[in-house]
Amino acid sequence: MEIIQPTLLLNKEKAILNIRKMDHKAKENNVRFRPHFKTHQSAEIGDWFRAEGVRSITVSSFDMAAYFASHGWEDITVAFPVNIREIRKINQLAREVRLGLLVESPETVEFLSRHLGHPVSIWIKIDVGYHRTGIEWNDFDAIIHLAQNITKSSKMHLSGLLTHAGHTYHAKSPAEIETIYRDSVIMLKEVRFKLQAAGFTSIQISVGDTPGCSIAENFGEVDEIRPGNFVFYDVMQMNLRSCSPQEIAVAMICPVVTKHASRNEIIIYGGAVHLSKENIIDHEGKQLFGLVCFYDEQQGWNRPLPGTFVKALSQEHGIIQASREIFDRIQTGDLLAILPVHSCLTANLMRKYMTTGGELIRTMAAEV
Amino acid sequence: MEIIQPTLLLNKEKAILNIRKMDHKAKENNVRFRPHFKTHQSAEIGDWFRAEGVRSITVSSFDMAAYFASHGWEDITVAFPVNIREIRKINQLAREVRLGLLVESPETVEFLSRHLGHPVSIWIKIDVGYHRTGIEWNDFDAIIHLAQNITKSSKMHLSGLLTHAGHTYHAKSPAEIETIYRDSVIMLKEVRFKLQAAGFTSIQISVGDTPGCSIAENFGEVDEIRPGNFVFYDVMQMNLRSCSPQEIAVAMICPVVTKHASRNEIIIYGGAVHLSKENIIDHEGKQLFGLVCFYDEQQGWNRPLPGTFVKALSQEHGIIQASREIFDRIQTGDLLAILPVHSCLTANLMRKYMTTGGELIRTMAAEV
Numbered sequence: 142m143e144i145i146q147p148t149l150l151l152n153k154e155k156a157i158l159n160i161r162k163m164d165h166k167a168k169e170n171n172v173r174f175r176p177h178f179k180t181h182q183s184a185e186i187g188d189w190f191r192a193e194g195v196r197s198i199t200v201s202s203f204d205m206a207a208y209f210a211s212h213g214w215e216d217i218t219v220a221f222p223v224n225i226r227e228i229r230k231i232n233q234l235a236r237e238v239r240l241g242l243l244v245e246s247p248e249t250v251e252f253l254s255r256h257l258g259h260p261v262s263i264w265i266k267i268d269v270g271y272h273r274t275g276i277e278w279n280d281f282d283a284i285i286h287l288a289q290n291i292t293k294s295s296k297m298h299l300s301g302l303l304t305h306a307g308h309t310y311h312a313k314s315p316a317e318i319e320t321i322y323r324d325s326v327i328m329l330k331e332v333r334f335k336l337q338a339a340g341f342t343s344i345q346i347s348v349g350d351t352p353g354c355s356i357a358e359n360f361g362e363v364d365e366i367r368p369g370n371f372v373f374y375d376v377m378q379m380n381l382r383s384c385s386p387q388e389i390a391v392a393m394i395c396p397v398v399t400k401h402a403s404r405n406e407i408i409i410y411g412g413a414v415h416l417s418k419e420n421i422i423d424h425e426g427k428q429l430f431g432l433v434c435f436y437d438e439q440q441g442w443n444r445p446l447p448g449t450f451v452k453a454l455s456q457e458h459g460i461i462q463a464s465r466e467i468f469d470r471i472q473t474g475d476l477l478a479i480l481p482v483h484s485c486l487t488a489n490l491m492r493k494y495m496t497t498g499g500e501l502i503r504t505m506a507a508e509v
Numbered sequence: 510m511e512i513i514q515p516t517l518l519l520n521k522e523k524a525i526l527n528i529r530k531m532d533h534k535a536k537e538n539n540v541r542f543r544p545h546f547k548t549h550q551s552a553e554i555g556d557w558f559r560a561e562g563v564r565s566i567t568v569s570s571f572d573m574a575a576y577f578a579s580h581g582w583e584d585i586t587v588a589f590p591v592n593i594r595e596i597r598k599i600n601q602l603a604r605e606v607r608l609g610l611l612v613e614s615p616e617t618v619e620f621l622s623r624h625l626g627h628p629v630s631i632w633i634k635i636d637v638g639y640h641r642t643g644i645e646w647n648d649f650d651a652i653i654h655l656a657q658n659i660t661k662s663s664k665m666h667l668s669g670l671l672t673h674a675g676h677t678y679h680a681k682s683p684a685e686i687e688t689i690y691r692d693s694v695i696m697l698k699e700v701r702f703k704l705q706a707a708g709f710t711s712i713q714i715s716v717g718d719t720p721g722c723s724i725a726e727n728f729g730e731v732d733e734i735r736p737g738n739f740v741f742y743d744v745m746q747m748n749l750r751s752c753s754p755q756e757i758a759v760a761m762i763c764p765v766v767t768k769h770a771s772r773n774e775i776i777i778y779g780g781a782v783h784l785s786k787e788n789i790i791d792h793e794g795k796q797l798f799g800l801v802c803f804y805d806e807q808q809g810w811n812r813p814l815p816g817t818f819v820k821a822l823s824q825e826h827g828i829i830q831a832s833r834e835i836f837d838r839i840q841t842g843d844l845l846a847i848l849p850v851h852s853c854l855t856a857n858l859m860r861k862y863m864t865t866g867g868e869l870i871r872t873m874a875a876e877v
Binding site: 143144145146179201202204221222223224225226227229230245246248249252272273274277307396398399400401403404408410413414417418419420453455456457458460472473474485486489490 | 511512513514547569570572589590591592593594595597598613614616617620640641642645675764766767768769771772776778781782785786787788821823824825826828840841842853854857858
């Protein structure tokens with residue numbers, strides 16, 4: 142396998158270890174593992190989860206649900222507020238699989254009650270502090286009112302409460318991530334208590350962002366976890382200390398096209414259309430679009446190089462700021478491995494993986 | 510045409526007007542128009558240029574060159590420093606079309622002199638201040654030395670000097686963009702003078718970023734311009750005043766999935782996998798990922814709404830910060846039009862366009 146242009150390399154062994162570790166933690170905590178498949182978007186990688194006994198999954202769109210349904214997955218939650226314009230897809234899917242939907246607005250529940258053709262599971266989206274979507278956790282009246290409207294419909298089965306505590310991504314330390322996780326569970330239990338008091342039984346709790354699920358050892362009284370990114374991890378997770386550099390399972394292999402000695406910059410073929418423009422400010426205050434590792438065809442990629450990072454991306458170019466020592470060791474035509482900042486967006490752009498064993502794996506987009 | 514999920518809508522009339530305007534300006538200035546096709550990546554949109562008489566194009570990868578070559582384009586410059594690992598593709602292309610390559614390093618020229626199988630045109634990449642790639646414009650010795658090495662090979666025809674003055678994207682005003690444009694041309698003419706003094710004749714000058722080519726009325730003594738983004742324009746260009754809001758030819762039509770009255774936020778189905786994470790800080794200091802317009806199925810999209818913008822993007826969600834008045838006028842299930850910050854990256858992600866006339870247009874990625 143000769144790499145000549147940006148290629149998303151996947152270390153299958155690392156990904157499977159990441160899957161096993163999370164699956165094991167879920168089993169130890171006696172919670173359902175419903176991994177989010179938006180990260181990898183691949184039926185073949187889905188099979189690696191299935192091999193561990195996973196049977197229920199999360200996706201972020203109805204098209205993704207249809208893709209995984211066509212690959213034998215029968216219990217799928219679409220963790221995105223229902224887009225009522227997709228009602229035909231919803232009804233099609235609800236006929237084929239055990240479909241979970243996310244709702245938070247009375248208008249959507251009303252629409253579904255009129256248009257659903259088949260039974261679905263309904264999760265109420267709760268906002269525990271991320272403030273993207275969901276009903277605020279302590280707006281008990283609104284939550285109970287929504288639950289009442291849901292249960293009025295014979296087509297909607299109220300499964301429980303679902304949250305994404307995405308504010309873990311802004312945490313300053315693993316301790317803060319753990320606190321966010323624990324507080325989220327406390328809030329959801331409080332909501333469940335109120336719902337039980339209002340007569341709603343069997344209310345489940347679903348949580349799951351990768352930082353929280355990676356760092357918390359004790360998942361508490363929840364029914365399921367839905368992390369996704371952990372299968373690959375990335376520089377963002379490493380920066381949050383949700384993973385070690387060694388656990389990152391994907392790297393973009395990029396050819397060096399030129400060097401600029403006056404500023405210790407290395408230009409790679411590998412840009413925003415490969416890695417995405419996602420970036421972070423690291424602990425030293427540097428904005429970075431990826432970390433840089435040496436790459437060896439036999440050995441794969443190595444640890445991130447000190448003092449060296451992707452400082453900017455154009456459509457096809459990446460600019461690496463290198464230490465002088467690293468700069469001198471790299472030549473035009475060499476291959477470097479770039480650890481992506483956000484592996485979900487990188488995988489979505491590339492639409493295929495090359496495993497370190499030389500196997501080609503496609504995502505759903507490459508199959509359409 | 511019923512829109513149910515994020516759809517990249519293309520106003521064909523606007524795009525053709527943008528093409529005609531730039532083509533007309535090039536003709537008035539008596540310079541070759543070699544538009545960059547990385548923005549649209551579509552053979553069909555390429556035909557709109559051909560209809561205006563355009564015969565020479567710029568692309569950013571050899572795969573893109575091969576795609577357009579297969580659609581009848583015969584004069585193609587790959588405006589990216591040669592990646593020597595793609596030598597087989599280069600030789601294949603050089604056999605089929607008039608291929609222009611970009612070089613800046615002696616190692617690459619040396620490699621090409623040994624491995625080229627067919628004649629190619631060579632452009633020396635000059636850095637006029639953007640500091641991404643290129644030899645610094647006033648490093649005359651290095652430029653002359655490279656020119657000498659190029660002309661030693663019978664396979665390499667030295668066409669001239671090429672620059673991308675991408676620092677126009679950081680300009681604070683149209684006047685500053687015009688100054689950058691004018692200064693770039695002065696620098697390149699100085700380089701050409703030095704090369705002529707060293708015995709190199711027929712040295713052409715190729716320039717072309719969209720801000721510079723949109724704002725400068727007089728292109729000066731250059732031989733060709735290579736703007737790309739202008740075919741669609743976007744919020745970044747509008748912010749630079751390279752275009753008016755009315756000239757933006759693409760918008761992402763997105764369904765509203767929920768609203769949060771406590772913070773005047775509207776959640777759309779439309780995220781980083783649709784728009785890209787490209788963002789700008791606007792004149793008021795706000796970070797924005799898109800502007801928001803009303804959308805009407807018959808009338809298309811309208812002007813950007815005041816006080817309303819995309820403030821954040823997740824993988825599939827967009828969060829719109831709205832004014833109270835706009836917030837109240839938008840309902841769950843409505844469609845909104847989002848003007849993208851960087852139309853090249855958005856088009857690359859979506860891989861297809863729906864024209865306002867209901868026609869489906871694919872990019873090269875959708876054909877593979």
